[in-house]
Amino acid sequence: MELNLDKRKQRVLDLLDFLEENLNKELPFTMLSDSLNVSDFIFDSVLKEFLVDVELNDLMDQIVFKIGNRTIFVTKIGLGRIKLASIYLQESIDFMILDDIFRNKFISITEFSYDNYVSRTNIYRRVAAIKELLESYQLKLSNSFKIVGDEVDISSFFMQMYYLVFSKEEFPFPEEVKASEERLIQLLMKEEQLKISSSVKLKINYLFGIRCMRLEGKFFLLHSKVAKKRVPTEAVASVYNSISQFLEKEWNLTGKKNELETNYLIALLIGENCFQSLDEQVLQNPEVCFFNEYFIKAFMTYFNVDKLPKTVEEELLKELTVLHYYVYYFENVVSMNQLILEREQAFSVYPKLFHFCQSLFCDIKGKVSIESQEFLRFHYYYAIINLVPAEICNPELKIYTDFSLGQSFKMAIDREILKFGYYNLKIEETLHEGVDIVISDVLEEVPSTISRALQWHIQPTQGDWENFKWSLDH
Secondary structure (H helix, E strand, C coil): CCCCCCHHHHHHHHHHHHHHHCCCEEEEHHHHHHHHHHCCHHHHHHHHHHHHHHHHHHCCCEEEEECCCCCEEEEEEECCHHHHHHHHHHHHHHHHHHHHHHHHCCCCCHHHHHHCCCCCCHHHHHHHHHHHHHHCCCCCCCCCCEECCCCCHHHHHHHHHHHHHCCCCCCCCCCCHHHHHHHHHHHHHHHCEEECCCCHHHHHHHHHHHHHHHHCCCCCCCCCCCCCCCCCCCCCCHHHHHHHHHHHHHHHHCHHHHHHHHHHHHHHHHHHHEECCCHHCCCCCCCHHHHHHHHHHHHHHHCCCCCCCHHHHHHHHHHHHHHHHHHHHHCCCHHHHHHHHHCCCCCCHHHHHHHHHHHCCCHCCCCCCCHHHHHHHHHHHHHHHHCHHHHHHCCCCCEEEECCCCCCHHHHHHHHHHHCCCEEEECCCCCCCCCCCCCCCCCCCCCCCCCEEEECCCCCCHHHHHHHHHHHHH
16 A cells, blocks of 8 residues: 655655665765755755654654764664654645545545645545555545445555554544453453464554444445355354454444454454464365465475475464465455555565465466465465475585684684575585585685685675675575
């Protein structure tokens, strides 16, 4: 999901990104203007806006810097970037329109334009862009500015929007909704069958708040796509009954309406792996079984594995069962990592694993939504790294090291190499033709069969380690 920001605000965030990548360095303004691809004149206005907004929003403790003679020295960004992005998004036209639509306050383009001192032409453009955004979620905006579509998709859309804008900074719903949500969390925390993390609490916050607001508007799940979805009620009886009774008391929901809202929350808890033990009951779902079997078969074929160790397969199936149930129930699942206000962070990419996860859906495109494919790829990637030993997915690479600082230094480096990433590495005591990679600060000649010889510094630099990773992947 992407909400349009004012160009000036976006440049301030881009500036913060560059500054964070260059902490504790004196940076000339010319370098900063080049990084933003703007003139010095425009950069001065961006910097002025940055300085005003940091002070105005009381972020001086979060974003710490000194201004010199057309230079800046930044020592801390912290959560300041996220908070400032949240403020900017709350002030964005897109969010203001969607927030009014959600709260049934958007009457007309003319009235919104008048109330917010924005030209009607601009509002027309933003409404058109919002309609395109909604279409990507299988939703439409009616002529009376109401969201039309499946109730689950509507709830999911607004959950993502409010999470994107507010994250954990504040709760964007009325105090009585917040109080009710806190009572629900307290109730769930008492359930021995559950383990509730802070991240799950945050998701429940948003989902509960949105469902509460939607129910006030008489928008129920009765005709949604989850109305016929299965939830293993017997396996979660204690939690199920607690939530059902809570919804009856707090929301005055009974009958089928209560059942579907309870199912909705239970499905979220299952998908977030909150239950201590639930695998067998969820595995009775044929769609979950299909995707589990498809993944295991594809994995073993791709990595040329005849048989996975029993414990590895069991743990992997547990993780897959939860992921696939999540996708089965909600259909369009988006990872919250796709919505965070921080810029994209670099993370270790293991090409073979990445390619496997990318290629998984080629044969079953119609069975999984585009959004859920991204969700599953992300979680598959880390599930494999976490649960499958590296030697199953990677051929053994033999490494020989030799350093002028002696045996203790060599052994320390060897230890770091063996802990380096998700690889199947072995340190060789002697240099021979079977060695794959040689690392040294002194070695000049290596056998012709060895194509990867790395000349390292003493001490090894970040560049040395980056070259090492490149050698492992190529």
